[in-house]
Amino acid sequence: SAGRGQELRMARGVAVLLHGKGGAISQARVRRLLGAGSQVVSLVPEKAREKKKPQAPATAATAAPTAPARGRPASYLDLYKQSATRCPGLSWTVLAAIGQVESSHGRNNGPSSAGALGPMQFMPATWKVYGVDGDADGKADIWSPYDAVPGAANYLxxxxxxxxxxxLRKAIWFYNHSWDYVNKVMGVAEGYARAYT
Structure with missing residues (x-):
């Protein structure tokens, strides 16, 4: 409910975090409950979900490829955790919150009305300075989550x-010059921290 969301200090209209053990939460059931327009993204690594029961192949929005290539993480959750290590003191939950707010973990990669691109919604000029080749494939690709998420950690x-x-709040403000944005990201990050750490 909206009241429970406020009590948990969740950002309104952004995310609902559900935590269950042993595959107790079905993405399909959650989507039916929330309505056709909802976006349901699992932060559980794809390999862990496969062990519980067979599922349809993951989309780019829900998980990275299940067989890591060139040291690539197996899911967005793993990617956020790995990328945060580039910046001692930065929690992976902040990267995950920015990924949720900016593109719903790669489901809406833009371009935005301002011209931002990719899963972490970088402006091309900012990417030229802070973009990285996170998966060591020889190029820093603004559209690749394997480059964009560590690029966001680099920029932050x-x-x-x-x-x-x-x-930290000021660094997030530099990412998007809005204190409402900062508050939204921090609220989502706190929700992830409660659910996953």
Whole structure:
């Protein structure tokens, strides 16, 4: 409910986090409950879901390829966790929250009305400075989550995110010049922290 969402300090209209053990949560059932327009994204690594029961192949929005190539993580969750290590002091939950708010974990890669591109919605000029070749395939690709998520960690770190507190909030503000955006990202990050750590 909206009241429960406020109590949990969740960002309104952005995310509902569900936590269950042993495959107790069905994405299809959640989608039916929330309605056809809802976006349901699992942060459980695809391999863990496959062990529980066979499922249809993952889409780019729900998980990265299940067989890691060139050291690629097996899911967005793993990618956020791995990328956060580029910036000591930065929680993976902040990267995951930005990924949720910006593109719903790769489901809406743009371009945005402002010209931002890819799963982490970088402006091309910012990407030229902070983009990275996260999967060591020889190119820094703004459209690839394997490059964009570590690129976001790189950009946040350059703006002081690893120092936490107000420095973290200011680094998120540099990502998108809106304090409402900062509050939304922090709210989603807190939700992920409660659910996964």
């Amino acid at each position: 770190c350059a703006n002081g995110a690893g120092k936490g507190g107000e420095k």
